[in-house]
Amino acid sequence: MVQIGQQALLHIIVHLIFLVIVWWAMQAFNFDAWIRKGKVVQARVLYILFVISIASLVSDFFLKYLQFSTNLSQLFG
Template identity: 80%
Template sequence: MIPVGQQALLHIIVHLLFLVIAWWAMQAIHFDKWIKKGKVMQARVLYILMVISLASLASDFFLKYLQYSTNLSQLFG
């Protein structure tokens, strides 16, 4: 079992890593075509919220998968 401090550090690092990956991946989409004139600030906020949501989903999946795979040792031990 991982100590609480190490687990917290792992979660922070994974969440930040997936934020960077999600930001990088979202750069491939041209949102400029869908933005109404004069609504740039709202579009930026939406973009940031979409990146955070995507990163949160991906990092939660990764962390749960990691937890479940480490818990498999208890099945056989």
């Protein structure tokens, strides 16, 4: 049970780290040119959804890569 809790904590931390990294990286883009007048709220929601979806993809890739690399020891052990 302790290992499951540790895994859950690792997943939460990794997702939050990549969420912050993607948020920071997305600020390099200038989205103001694409926003229609009066649609600021929708643009902010879309921006947040983009950040969440990209962060989710990247963190899932990282966690799967970590899992696969730790499972390689069973191939030779």
